[in-house]
Amino acid sequence: MLRPRIIPCLLVRNKGLVKTVGFKDGKYVGDPINAVRIFNEKEADELMIVDIDATAKSQEPDLGMIKKWAAECRMPLCYGGGVHSVSQAKTIIGLGVEKVAISSAAIANPKLIAEIAGEVGNQSVIVVLDVRRNKSGGYEVFTHNGMRATGQEPGDLVQEFQNLGAGEIVVNCIDRDGTMQGYDIELARRMRGAARVPMTFLGGAGSLDDMRVLFSEFGVMGAAAGSLFVFKGIYKAVLINYPSPGGKDQLIREALRI
């Protein structure tokens, strides 16, 4: 049986790990390689690492760092941040990364998705949509760390991007980022209905129970989290953590009622 995926999402700034709230106030939480090693030991399903400054500051992806993470990682790795060309994507895949995530570049130039998919295969092209709820109760996609509104509705982009060959859509809820209040289930419902490719939801998970709710509502999909896997306790002490294999199996059995 294909299992739901439980995915730590690590944010990188100036070569260090940070964790944001609402895409702001990045708090330093440690060294990326150290975190990769801990998630190796914990046998995490997958790992996602996003350089949150690359696009906002027009920087190129740090290939030296990516190569080190990929070599260290004994689980599948997805890298995002600053990727805007086919050649970059190809280089990054060549470093041993399984999946490359693009966001603002795909929104600015959707054909890029098809071009990258043509080179590295669509299983390795991930599109991340940073989504915020607007005043009228709808949702809108943002780029550049939530600073730039695109005027685009996420459901429309999911359709368009999967038709162009995206292999997975990651929906990141800006409003819930770092809040640990649970996923935005309404957003998940709207997005899930639009997708025929694997989807991963990110933003708001405060407990494994939030992931259980997501899987029981929407079946086999990806549940990603930042704060949940880097903080412990109400004072948010930094402690890299991940459910045990047994705990994960039990969560999945309960969620899928098997």
Added chain:
Amino acid sequence: MISIIDYGMGNIHAFRNMYARLNIEVRFARTVEDVADSSKLILPGVGGFDDAMLCLERSGLRPALEEAALVQGKPLLGVCVGMQMLARSSEEGRRPGLGWVPGTVKRFSMPSLELPHMGWNDVVPQQTGGLFRGMADDARFYFLHSYYFECDDAKQVLAITNYGADYASAVACRNIYGVQFHPEKSHHWGSQLLRNFAEL
């Protein structure tokens, strides 16, 4: 020594790291001499079928691989697209495959399936020992693909996985093996499988 074929496709470093943790010496094979000097070969692969075949042809290593795998009978393990390349052909591309394991590569066609098949799934060995020696019945591996290997001869199916339907997630034809999943990214299960390959 085990060689990981470096023809420009696939995560060669991840294989080397897995073997380093097992204290098993491996190296990257980049020349005909490297291939000739190997006792076992790993053919990794990611990306598209045609791209991978083209890269292999351009590497100039194909004749040496044929000599090693088909004439000398050295064990060879194809991984992901590296497994699919062992087939005669693939629905993903127009180039012919290597044709070392009788079969063809097809796209998952059930309309209700999400593609790619992405994530951790069960792998059920159809034979004991060999690549799956010592693996508990909860063996699971990481998959990332939209095409699968269909064997001409069911006896060459080494393991099955269910995604919409049962399909061959591992194949074997004499000394030539293929796995659709990524052992280099599958934690202790992957490590065990790579150790088993080293000990074949």
